[in-house]
Amino acid sequence: MNENFDIPVPVPSSETEPFWAAAREARLVLPRCDACGGHWFPPSLACPRCGFERYSWVPASGRGTVFSFVVYHRVYHRAFKEKVPYVVAVIELEEGPRLISNVVGIAPEKVRCDMPVSVVFEVLRDGFRIPKFTPLG
Amino acid sequence: MTIPCSIESEPRQRDRYAIVGVGNSDLGRVPGKDSLALLEQAMRRALADAGLRPSDIDGIVSRGPDDVYSHHQRMGQRLGINARFSTSLDNGGASQILGVVLAVMAIDAGLCSTVICGYGRNSWSRTHATREARVQAELIPNEQLPREFAPEYGYYGAVGTHALGARRHMHEYGTTREHLAQVAISFREHALRNPEAVMKEPLSREDYFAARFIADPYGLYDCSLNSDGAGAVIVTSAERARDLKAPPVLIRGFGTFNNLRGWTADRNMVETAAKGSGQTAYRMAGFTPDEIDTAQIYDCFTGMVIAQLEDYGFCAKGEGGPFVASGALKLGGRLPANTSGGQLSEAHVEGMLQIVEAARQLRHTYPAERQVAGAETALVSGHGGNTVCHSTLILRAGR
Numbered sequence: 001m002n003e004n005f006d007i008p009v010p011v012p013s014s015e016t017e018p019f020w021a022a023a024r025e026a027r028l029v030l031p032r033c034d035a036c037g038g039h040w041f042p043p044s045l046a047c048p049r050c051g052f053e054r055y056s057w058v059p060a061s062g063r064g065t066v067f068s069f070v071v072y073h074r075v076y077h078r079a080f081k082e083k084v085p086y087v088v089a090v091i092e093l094e095e096g097p098r099l100i101s102n103v104v105g106i107a108p109e110k111v112r113c114d115m116p117v118s119v120v121f122e123v124l125r126d127g128f129r130i131p132k133f134t135p136l137g
Numbered sequence: 138m139t140i141p142c143s144i145e146s147e148p149r150q151r152d153r154y155a156i157v158g159v160g161n162s163d164l165g166r167v168p169g170k171d172s173l174a175l176l177e178q179a180m181r182r183a184l185a186d187a188g189l190r191p192s193d194i195d196g197i198v199s200r201g202p203d204d205v206y207s208h209h210q211r212m213g214q215r216l217g218i219n220a221r222f223s224t225s226l227d228n229g230g231a232s233q234i235l236g237v238v239l240a241v242m243a244i245d246a247g248l249c250s251t252v253i254c255g256y257g258r259n260s261w262s263r264t265h266a267t268r269e270a271r272v273q274a275e276l277i278p279n280e281q282l283p284r285e286f287a288p289e290y291g292y293y294g295a296v297g298t299h300a301l302g303a304r305r306h307m308h309e310y311g312t313t314r315e316h317l318a319q320v321a322i323s324f325r326e327h328a329l330r331n332p333e334a335v336m337k338e339p340l341s342r343e344d345y346f347a348a349r350f351i352a353d354p355y356g357l358y359d360c361s362l363n364s365d366g367a368g369a370v371i372v373t374s375a376e377r378a379r380d381l382k383a384p385p386v387l388i389r390g391f392g393t394f395n396n397l398r399g400w401t402a403d404r405n406m407v408e409t410a411a412k413g414s415g416q417t418a419y420r421m422a423g424f425t426p427d428e429i430d431t432a433q434i435y436d437c438f439t440g441m442v443i444a445q446l447e448d449y450g451f452c453a454k455g456e457g458g459p460f461v462a463s464g465a466l467k468l469g470g471r472l473p474a475n476t477s478g479g480q481l482s483e484a485h486v487e488g489m490l491q492i493v494e495a496a497r498q499l500r501h502t503y504p505a506e507r508q509v510a511g512a513e514t515a516l517v518s519g520h521g522g523n524t525v526c527h528s529t530l531i532l533r534a535g536r
Contacts, residue, residue, distance in 0.1 A: 007289055007291075008284075008289055010284065010288075011284035011285055012285060016285060020285075048398075068301045068304045068305040068308070069301070070300040070301050070352045070353060070354075070355075071350070071352065071353035072291055072297060072352050072353075073350040073352065073353060074294075074350075074351045074352065076291070076293035076294055077288065077291065079291075085350075085353070088290055088291060088292045088297055088301075088352075090301055090401045090406075098401045098402065099286070100286050100290055100401070101290055102290050102291070108353075112308075113304065113305060113308035114308070124289065128289075130289050130290070132290075
């Protein structure tokens with residue numbers, strides 16, 4: 001059985017659906033304004049910078065840095081009972097937006113702010129994949 | 138683009154309104170009272186303190202757990218009054234000062250004359266009433282909790298959210314857990330002088346470091362208490378205050394700011410909305426940080442105290458850790474803060490008890506070991522609403 005079976009799967013909204021659809025195919029995408037070219041996240045009806053109302057979902061490089069992180073020791077949900085201590089981080093993507101995610105593939109005590117990372121995808125139940133980040137190099 | 142604030146001349150509201158009564162409910166573990174009953178108890182005590190009857194009140198601004206609908210209406214029903222002005226608020230821990238602000242604005246606009254403001258919660262009872270309740274640590278209804286970009290990553294609870302800010306602050310400014318410990322230890326010392334405080338035992342540096350991590354860098358003693366409790370204050374005009382029983386505490390200034398772009402956006406995690414909120418309040422009060430005698434800072438977590446002290450200008454940005462380690466926050470220090478023990482050691486009532494404590498300090502009614510000697514001015518902060526809303530209240534003694 002998938003060890004991530006118990007983890008709650010994301011419940012997409014109409015606006016985040018394209019993000020999760022791409023994640024199922026192990027692709028990280030972001031909304032990019034068709035006028036000013038800026039990326040933003042989470043999605044909304046119009047570009048928060050220039051207000052233009054058309055945007056496209058475009059591939060992100062998948063590279064970024066750890067803006068900040070926390071090591072969870074308390075178990076808030078049974079699915080994470082075997083996973084503590086685990087790292088929840090704010091990842092600053094190269095394109096600018098910041099995402100909540102996990103840093104994996106490194107001991108929690110070795111994670112540092114501003115550490116470069118790149119995206120990997122982890123499989124949850126029902127074919128869901130979620131982007132996580134691992135140290136570069 | 139920021140539209141410049143145009144409060145240049147002396148603000149019309151400065152010193153024109155006053156807190157004339159304060160009260161708190163029983164605090165800590167109060168089984169058998171829900172959040173509304175706790176708030177009714179606090180409100181009735183505030184009324185007694187002011188020498189007023191419920192029928193003297195014509196305004197209510199209140200707040201409780203997020204799942205209690207039409208909160209202010211229920212409080213009016215319990216007090217047996219109709220009100221010319223009545224509403225509930227939705228800015229989390231920033232709501233309680235906002236309630237006082239709204240009271241002043243409503244009286245100033247001629248909508249009403251005497252407003253009771255309050256907040257109540259029954260967090261301890263909710264989480265300890267039954268075995269099932271122990272896992273339900275939130276006051277937020279399940280359907281309002283995030284359903285993406287959080288649970289799938291194990292990102293739960295206010296501790297983790299705030300710990301992200303503390304970590305970044307440590308990274309940028311060299312703040313350490315030694316500094317965080319000094320916040321918890323300073324406020325615990327104050328709690329030991331407050332018979333109503335939940336925490337009764339001293340907290341040593343060794344106790345702090347021996348405690349379990351919740352979400353590293355935050356351990357058990359970095360986190361505020363899970364309490365039952367309520368607080369209430371009564372606001373009226375300074376003119377009316379003169380005829381009342383209690384020495385008035387004048388509302389000198391206030392301000393709000395809301396980093397609605399989000400906690401993880403921009404520099405909001407390390408430079409909080411206390412900055413904008415404080416600037417507005419100082420300008421209205423005509424005070425500088427040096428003129429504040431005691432501060433009651435929203436201490437949901439130790440690191441938030443350090444960040445706010447900087448953002449309020451009590452020390453330079455990044456120097457909050459050493460400022461706290463110097464003993465500045467202790468009674469007798471440069472800026473005695475959270476003199477009741479705060480939310481870390483007295484009880485966590487989302488900032489309401491910080492307003493109550495500031496008012497009591499300015500009335501000089503405490504025994505010497507709890508009293509900030511010669512306190513004439515106080516600053517109170519409120520923070521919350523998904524970590525981005527902030528409110529500031531500056532008070533001065535009106536004796």
